[in-house]
Amino acid sequence: MYEHLASFPGGPPNEYHLRLYSEWAKYDWGIVVTGNVQTTGDHLTLGRDTVLPTSEATDERLLPFQKLAQSIHGLYHHPPPGPRCRKPNKTLAIMQLNHPGRQSSNFIGGRLPFHPPSAPSSIPLGYGTNSSLTSKLVNFILFQKPRTMSHGDIQQVVKGFIDGGVTAYRAGFDGVQLHVAHGYLLAQFLSPKANARKDAYCLDRALELLHTIVQGIRVSTSTDFVISVKLNAADYSPTDIAEDSLLTEGERRSLEHILALATWRLIDIVEISGGDYDQPDFMMSPKPSASNSPRQAFFARFSHRALLALENLRQEPACPGYLPLILLTGGLRTPGLLQKALALKHADLLGIGRGSVLCPDLPSVLAQRLQDLKTWGDIPFQPEPDLQLPGIFSYPIFRSIWEFVPKVKLIGAGLGMAWYVVAMRHIANTTVAGRDEKIRPEYDVGGLCSVFWMWFWSPVLRMAWQRRWTNYASLMCFLIVLITFVTFKLF
Incomplete structure (x- = not known):
C-alpha cells in the first residue's frame, strides 16, 4: 500500500506513518509490509514517497526508520495525545524496497521536469500497446521516454537495494521485500516490454541481477532476516480463464522464474501479483455489488500452479530442501474466500491490503467471523467504496x-x-x-x-x-x- 504521507519531494517516515502503523499494531497482524520505500530520491512515483537515506545511514538518519519498525511491533512511545504504547506484538515488520524505473513520473518524480528516468532500455511506457490516443498523450505528458542504463547505473541500483536491506536490518525490521512487480524497475528487467538489451542484463540473464541483490542482502544481514520477492504472475493475469486451462506465455515465464528463485535457497516468501501502469487493473476495486465475483482472488489460478510446482520440486532428489512460501494477494474480501484459498492450496500465506485500510482491526473481526462461516462466509469484512x-x-x-x-x-x-x-x-x-x-x-x-x-x-x-x-x-x-x-x- 502506497501511503503518500512523506514530505514533498520524498523523505523519511514521519509522525503520520508512525500513527498509521501503530493502529495496525494493536491487532496482531501476522506480517505487515510497508508501502514501497524508494532506494533513491531521484526516482519517485507520486512525490510523497518514503525514501531511504541518500548517504550512509548514520544513527540520526536511521532513527525515523527505527521508529517505524517499533510502531509496527507496537513498541513506539507516541507523544501525547497519541496512542499509549501497548504490549509488544509478534508481527513481522517487512520493509518493501523499490525503484520505479521508467514509471517515475515527470514533475513529481524527484528529477527536473522532462529529465528522463532510467530503465533497462529506452522504450517509453505504453509503446506497442493498443491504448487510445488520449491514453498515449497522458503517458507522453506524465512519463518521459527513459534513457538506457549503463553498467555503472545498474551497479548503483544493486548497491541501493543492498544498502536498503542493511538499513532495514539495522533499523530493527524483520525483513525486506523486493518489489519485482507492477512494472517497476526490477520487473522491467524481466519484461520483454521494457528490456531489449543484448548484454549481460538481457532478458535471458535478467534473474542474475536479482540474484546479486538477494545474495548481497543475505550476506550483509543474518540467516533469520526475511527476504521476500513480489513477483508479477504476468503483466496482468486474466481471471476469467478456466481453472484447467493452460498457462499463458507470460505465466509460464513467471513460473520458471519462481522455480529458479527456489533453487537459490535465499528467499523466504514469493508474493504473487501482477499488472503495471499499462494494465492497471490491479489498482482497481471490484464493484460493491460483486462480493461473489470470481475476480476477488485476482491471481489465485497462477499461485495454485506455482504452489504445486514447488511441491513437485520438493519431491526431486536434487531439491534444495528449503523452498519459499507462496503469498497470494489481491481481492481477498471475505472470510469464506480466505478459507477457500487455503483449503484449495492456492497459497501458503494470504495478504490483505485494502481490507486492512477498510478494517484496521481485521484480525479480530476475522477471528469472530470464522466461528460462524454460515453467516459471514460471503460477506465482505467491510464494504468497498x-x-x-x-x-x-x-x-x-x-x-x-x-x-x-x-x-x-x-x-x-x-x-x-x-x-x-x-x-x-x-x-x-x-x-x-x-x-x-x-x-x-x-x-x-x-x-x-x-x-x-x-x-x-x-x-x-x-x-x-x-x-x-x-x-x-x-x-x-x-x-x-x-x-x-x-x-x-x-x-
Whole structure:
C-alpha cells in the first residue's frame, strides 16, 4: 500500500506513518509490509514517497526508520495525545524496497521536469500497446521516454537495494521485500516490454541481477532476516480463464522464474501479483455489488500452479530442501474466500491490503467471523467504496460534458488509489486525536474528491470544509480534467 504521507519531494517516515502503523499494531497482524520505500530520491512515483537515506545511514538518519519498525511491533512511545504504547506484538515488520524505473513520473518524480528516468532500455511506457490516443498523450505528458542504463547505473541500483536491506536490518525490521512487480524497475528487467538489451542484463540473464541483490542482502544481514520477492504472475493475469486451462506465455515465464528463485535457497516468501501502469487493473476495486465475483482472488489460478510446482520440486532428489512460501494477494474480501484459498492450496500465506485500510482491526473481526462461516462466509469484512460521480454530475450539462471526456484507464485506477490514500490519512489523523474506538473509513468521500484531498492535503481544512465544499472540490478536479483534455486536442 502506497501511503503518500512523506514530505514533498520524498523523505523519511514521519509522525503520520508512525500513527498509521501503530493502529495496525494493536491487532496482531501476522506480517505487515510497508508501502514501497524508494532506494533513491531521484526516482519517485507520486512525490510523497518514503525514501531511504541518500548517504550512509548514520544513527540520526536511521532513527525515523527505527521508529517505524517499533510502531509496527507496537513498541513506539507516541507523544501525547497519541496512542499509549501497548504490549509488544509478534508481527513481522517487512520493509518493501523499490525503484520505479521508467514509471517515475515527470514533475513529481524527484528529477527536473522532462529529465528522463532510467530503465533497462529506452522504450517509453505504453509503446506497442493498443491504448487510445488520449491514453498515449497522458503517458507522453506524465512519463518521459527513459534513457538506457549503463553498467555503472545498474551497479548503483544493486548497491541501493543492498544498502536498503542493511538499513532495514539495522533499523530493527524483520525483513525486506523486493518489489519485482507492477512494472517497476526490477520487473522491467524481466519484461520483454521494457528490456531489449543484448548484454549481460538481457532478458535471458535478467534473474542474475536479482540474484546479486538477494545474495548481497543475505550476506550483509543474518540467516533469520526475511527476504521476500513480489513477483508479477504476468503483466496482468486474466481471471476469467478456466481453472484447467493452460498457462499463458507470460505465466509460464513467471513460473520458471519462481522455480529458479527456489533453487537459490535465499528467499523466504514469493508474493504473487501482477499488472503495471499499462494494465492497471490491479489498482482497481471490484464493484460493491460483486462480493461473489470470481475476480476477488485476482491471481489465485497462477499461485495454485506455482504452489504445486514447488511441491513437485520438493519431491526431486536434487531439491534444495528449503523452498519459499507462496503469498497470494489481491481481492481477498471475505472470510469464506480466505478459507477457500487455503483449503484449495492456492497459497501458503494470504495478504490483505485494502481490507486492512477498510478494517484496521481485521484480525479480530476475522477471528469472530470464522466461528460462524454460515453467516459471514460471503460477506465482505467491510464494504468497498462506491466511487460514483459526485452529485454535481446529476445536472444534465455536467453529465453530458463528462461523457464527452475520454476515459483513461490509469487515471480511472488512480481514483481508487486516491480514495485509499485519503482513508489511510483518516486513520493517522484519528489516531493523532488519541481515540481508542475502532476506526472506519469515510464513505461519503468520492473518487474525484479523494484526488483533490490527496494532493491538496490540509487535515484541518479538510475536517472543516469537507461537507460544505465537497461538490466544489469535485468540480475543480473535473475542470482540471476537462482543460487537460481540451489542451491535448488543441495542441
